[in-house]
Amino acid sequence: MLKRLQAAAAATQEAELERKAVTPNEKVRSPSIADSSERKKSIMGPRQSTAGPSLIGLMASRRFAKKLSMKALGNRKASSIATVPLPEMEPTYRMEPRVKFNIQDVKDIIENVLHSRLNGMKYSARLTPKIGKSLSDEIKDRVKGLNLDRYKIICVLTIGQMGNQGMMLSSRCTWDDRFDCYATSSFQNQEIFCSATVYGIFRE
Template sequence: MSSVHNTSDGRATKTRRVSIQADPNAAGYTARHGRRRSSLSNRFSFSRQRSSLRSGFNEDGSEMMSSFHRKIALEPTYKMAPDKPFRSSTVTSIIRSTLESQLNGETYSADRCRQICETLATIIRDRVKEEGYHRYKIVAHVTMGPMSGQTIRVASRCLWNHQLDSYASSVFQNRSLYAVGTVFGIYYD
């Protein structure tokens, strides 16, 4: 069922009303409640009587909200610069201390390397986030390998704002393995 309303400024608005009813012939219909209780109605807490949803516009032109759709009003901040800029020196010391404390005395194992890298990246990312770099996307990446006499270069490329975005990196080595930890701080507004 739909109807048309005229607003005070002469615009016509349309309102639609949709009703949801249970079919008494459907499986699961109970005489006790007079209608079928489905998992959908339990999940969304429909009343035991006939439920209805309304969508459209009120007479004053404002939008009506259905029970399923709630708008969250967020106001723009218009911030173009961070409160605390990303400091590479602070983050480098966090990476270095984490790698040293977690990998000191560790031997290289190809089976455990993947899990160790994931754990180290998570620890480093969480410690950097504790520094309070709000509005920064923090990306932590750890690479590990065996010390077997070869040379390796680790490189990365990104598209970013050179005034606000930055990175920090640190290397750890022992007799058995090497690890390179890199953290990117990308500002988003």
């Protein structure tokens, strides 16, 4: 009986040794780099991009912010204008002007401006259009200085280069012959020509 027990214990020890032992053909598996990276990913989670916004996106956001600021500014202006009470004008029931449009006075103003500004001037394709606008504004402002009450003043001016060409200027208006009128004058030298017409339209 004792021999049987000793034999069983020896067999059990041999079985445990065989189970724990590693055979020569088996290789111990070392942790690979891929496994370590996978473990890092699992621990750290998905990596998020830290790059900033693109240049196009930044410009688009700035444009959008500018539009919003302009819209807000416009709303503030509209609200401020809306809150200002408008003065109530009482009707005058006046159907005639106090001072009528005087053709000779207006014509003298036109001639004075054209001769004083254009005398000795040479034509310039770059500057002449700007000069024409300036002359028209000056004539209109000086005619308004005549205190033509309730008259709408319109100045039409034509300026160009002299080149032995022919030119005809004409106009047609629908108005009240009793109060509405116009005055015209022209100027020319060896380089340029200019014609200005001022219309006075009475507003009832």
